[in-house]
Amino acid sequence: xLAFIIRRLAQSLFVMFFVALVAFSMFNYVGDPVHQxxxxxxSFKEREALREHLGLNDPAPVQFMRFIGHAVQGEFGLxxxxxxxxxxxxxxxxxxxxxxxFVAALLALVVGVPMGVYTGLNRHGFLSKLFMTFSLIGIxxxxxxxxxxxxxxxxxxLGWLPSFGRGExxxxxxxxxxxxxxxxxxxxxxxxxxxxxxxxxxxxxLVRSEMLEVLRTDYIKFxxxxxxxxxxxxxxxxxxxxxxxxxxxxxxxxxxxxxxxIITETVFQWPGMGLMFLQAIHNVDIPIMSAYxxxxxxxxxxINLIVDLLYYVVDPRLRIDLGKANGHG
Amino acid sequence: MHILRHxxxxxxxxxxxxxxxxxxxxATPTLHLNTxxxxxxxxxxxLTIRFDTRYGPLTxxxxxxxxxxxxxxxxxxxESGAGKSLTGQAIxxxxxxxxxxxxxxxxxxxxxxxxxxxxHLRALRGRxxxxxxxxxxxxxxxxxxxxxxxxxxILTHTSVxxxxxxxxxxxxxxxxxxxxxxxxxxxxxxxFSGGMRQRVVIALALCANPQLVIADxxxxxxxxxxxxxxxxxxxxxxxxxxxxxxxxxHDMGVISQVAQRVAVMYSGRLVEIGDVRQIVKHPKHPxxxxxxxxxxxxxxxxxxxxxxxxxxxxxxxxxxxxxxxxRCPECFDLCREKRPVLKKIANSHIACWLYAxxxxxxG
Ligand SMILES: Nc1ncnc2c1ncn2[C@@H]1O[C@H](COP(=O)(O)OP(=O)(O)O)[C@@H](O)[C@H]1O
Ligand code: SF4
Ligand SMILES: [Mg+2]
Numbered sequence: 239x240l241a242f243i244i245r246r247l248a249q250s251l252f253v254m255f256f257v258a259l260v261a262f263s264m265f266n267y268v269g270d271p272v273h274q275x276x277x278x279x280x281s282f283k284e285r286e287a288l289r290e291h292l293g294l295n296d297p298a299p300v301q302f303m304r305f306i307g308h309a310v311q312g313e314f315g316l317x318x319x320x321x322x323x324x325x326x327x328x329x330x331x332x333x334x335x336x337x338x339x340f341v342a343a344l345l346a347l348v349v350g351v352p353m354g355v356y357t358g359l360n361r362h363g364f365l366s367k368l369f370m371t372f373s374l375i376g377i378x379x380x381x382x383x384x385x386x387x388x389x390x391x392x393x394x395x396l397g398w399l400p401s402f403g404r405g406e407x408x409x410x411x412x413x414x415x416x417x418x419x420x421x422x423x424x425x426x427x428x429x430x431x432x433x434x435x436x437x438x439x440x441x442x443x444l445v446r447s448e449m450l451e452v453l454r455t456d457y458i459k460f461x462x463x464x465x466x467x468x469x470x471x472x473x474x475x476x477x478x479x480x481x482x483x484x485x486x487x488x489x490x491x492x493x494x495x496x497x498x499x500i501i502t503e504t505v506f507q508w509p510g511m512g513l514m515f516l517q518a519i520h521n522v523d524i525p526i527m528s529a530y531x532x533x534x535x536x537x538x539x540x541i542n543l544i545v546d547l548l549y550y551v552v553d554p555r556l557r558i559d560l561g562k563a564n565g566h567g
Numbered sequence: 568m569h570i571l572r573h574x575x576x577x578x579x580x581x582x583x584x585x586x587x588x589x590x591x592x593x594a595t596p597t598l599h600l601n602t603x604x605x606x607x608x609x610x611x612x613x614l615t616i617r618f619d620t621r622y623g624p625l626t627x628x629x630x631x632x633x634x635x636x637x638x639x640x641x642x643x644x645x646e647s648g649a650g651k652s653l654t655g656q657a658i659x660x661x662x663x664x665x666x667x668x669x670x671x672x673x674x675x676x677x678x679x680x681x682x683x684x685x686x687h688l689r690a691l692r693g694r695x696x697x698x699x700x701x702x703x704x705x706x707x708x709x710x711x712x713x714x715x716x717x718x719x720x721i722l723t724h725t726s727v728x729x730x731x732x733x734x735x736x737x738x739x740x741x742x743x744x745x746x747x748x749x750x751x752x753x754x755x756x757x758x759f760s761g762g763m764r765q766r767v768v769i770a771l772a773l774c775a776n777p778q779l780v781i782a783d784x785x786x787x788x789x790x791x792x793x794x795x796x797x798x799x800x801x802x803x804x805x806x807x808x809x810x811x812x813x814x815x816x817h818d819m820g821v822i823s824q825v826a827q828r829v830a831v832m833y834s835g836r837l838v839e840i841g842d843v844r845q846i847v848k849h850p851k852h853p854x855x856x857x858x859x860x861x862x863x864x865x866x867x868x869x870x871x872x873x874x875x876x877x878x879x880x881x882x883x884x885x886x887x888x889x890x891x892x893x894r895c896p897e898c899f900d901l902c903r904e905k906r907p908v909l910k911k912i913a914n915s916h917i918a919c920w921l922y923a924x925x926x927x928x929x930g
Contacts, residue, residue, distance in 0.1 A: 455705060456700055456702060456706050457706055457707055457709070459661060460700055460706045461708065462689075462692065463693065463698035464698075464720045464771060465689055465690060465691070465723055465724060465775070466693075466719065466720065466723055467689065467723065468689075470723070475711075479709075552710070
């Protein structure tokens with residue numbers, strides 16, 4: 239178990255190192271950082287002094303190590319546009335994105351899994367067919383279109399929900415939350431649906447096909463032949479066996495949710511990291527871009543790690559095999 | 568008689584319902600003392616199983632009638648595709664759609680069970696009728712310990728505490744020959760070998776003491792070296808638990824080892840039923856003779872190893888008359904036109920025109 243975790247951690251570190259290299263290259267070689275920081279009237283000499291001061295004349299490996307050292311401490315320098323430390327900007331924006339992603343993922347799971355189970359169990363029911371048709375829409379419509387449609391219906395025509403922003407937020411230490419105010423919750427509805435709909439339909443279809451697969455197996459037939467109740471068979475024996483693929487996909491999808499938040503945040507002018515990233519691209523604000531890259535990679539890696547550990551919890555076969563492998567190695 | 572049975576059924580279903588409210592238990596009837604129930608525990612009459620396909624309905628099991636007596640081992644033998652598994656699944660109410668029972672009836676202890684409401688049928692499964700499938704590697708849920716699967720079944724059918732169920736499970740595992748049952752009960756299926764898993768499956772099928780166990784090719788997937796062990800274990804366990812067995816197999820050798828009576832199936836139809844000794848020594852139906860010829864015998868000399876040429880017809884083109892006639896070495900005109908029905912000859916029932924004359928003369 240410990241060896242397994244250590245191995246996975248080493249892999250994660252390697253991934254992060256590689257992403258850091260990309261972020262660093264972007265930082266140093268896309269455009270001239272000094273040029274971005276100073277005005278036109280700055281003299282060549284002043285520029286050179288600044289270059290020396292920033293350590294930009296050091297050999298690349300030294301600079302890279304320094305970059306990593308700073309990154310580990312959450313230091314990404316000053317944003318070119320905002321003239322403020324990038325870390326502070328992210329700190330302000332992170333809660334908005336994480337809250338939105340979390341609610342979207344929760345929505346996808348809490349609605350997607352039961353719908354998948356239902357459609358798997360009642361394959362020919364009317365509701366199942368309705369869900370399947372609806373899921374096709376969810377999969378084929380682009381995110382921004384869903385967002386715009388929702389805004390058009392619920393904000394423009396009906397005027398029930400706000401079309402942009404996060405509503406009223408409450409500050410709790412370093413965190414700001416919109417989950418505790420009415421306007422904050424109202425503002426969350428449309429963005430989280432927009433962001434989570436694709437994942438919801440994906441999870442539903444996945445659970446459904448896995449259920450159909452598992453329900454055909456011998457051990458399900460044998461469970462029925464032993465007279466176990468429908469509930470025990472469907473939810474105890476069958477659903478549990480669909481969990482491994484569902485965990486994999488859900489884990490990957492949560493990563494994508496955070497990454498895809500860019501589009502949703504743009505459509506709803508949601509004050510999160512994604513919106514900031516998009517603005518950074520417009521203004522070639524390299525520090526923000528590289529920090530964003532590292533942060534998203536970090537989330538992916540952490541989620542993958544959690545997914546691996548969950549497998550381990552769910553599937554005894556893996557547990558024992560790994561135990562054996564560790565025993566030998 | 569008919570009325571009696573009907574009344575019995577109504578009474579029974581009330582018993583079910585009362586119990587259903589609180590706990591899912593099947594009440595053992597005490598009221599049925601007619602002769603029928605004493606002789607046969609399970610009675611299958613004119614069972615017909617169909618599939619509705621694009622090409623019209625296909626009849627996979629055709630007018631099958633037989634009975635199983637308490638405590639006996641009843642063999643159901645025939646080539647692959649004869650409809651044996653479908654018959655077994657129909658008895659326990661687990662026919663996979665699109666297959667369905669198109670006719671006939673199945674009664675357990677004089678009570679019809681083929682038209683029971685779902686929950687009543689479910690309460691029968693495991694409790695009255697157990698089932699064993701062919702492949703022990705896939706019969707057990709990989710994510711649960713065998714202890715969990717055993718206690719779960721015991722708790723479904725009996726009102727004991729979890730601790731008692733656990734004790735019963737350990738005792739049962741010891742009975743089926745799993746060494747160190749108390750420790751192994753917390754292990755997962757993949758930690759057991761194929762033979763051991765089939766022992767676990769036998770324990771599972773018997774853990775609520777059913778009166779009947781349907782074993783569908785229980786040793787076919789196992790290594791040849793352990794087939795005999797598992798077969799004798801199955802026979803011994805069922806005898807100890809007082810359960811009758813329907814042993815489904817394509818192997819006449821298996822039948823001759825453990826069964827008392829046997830039914831031979833061909834193309835969804837029964838062609839011969841009778842005592843195993845009778846049929847092994849003197850098979851009458853040409854198909855049964857062919858089947859017997861296909862096992863090397865230790866006990867008696869077969870004059871000439873009869874082999875059946877050809878293959879069983881597909882469901883879409885079962886020939887008219889006797890379904891076996893294209894392969895039958897003794898086929899004559901009548902066989903191609905009219906379908907033979909089961910006739911009692913001596914102690915057996917045979918569906919073959921060769922014996923119709925005898926029956927006519929005898930009767
Ligand atoms: N879903 C199905 N649709 C059409 N035919 C089927 C289906 N399932 C089984 N059958 C047919 O039913 C026949 C009997 O099957 P089965 O009872 O499994 O035979 P066996 O005697 O080998 O156990 C076979 O010919 C098979 O092709
Ligand atoms: S009825 Fe005719 S064809 Fe069929 S088994 Fe008897 S002899 Fe052969
Ligand atoms: Mg079969």
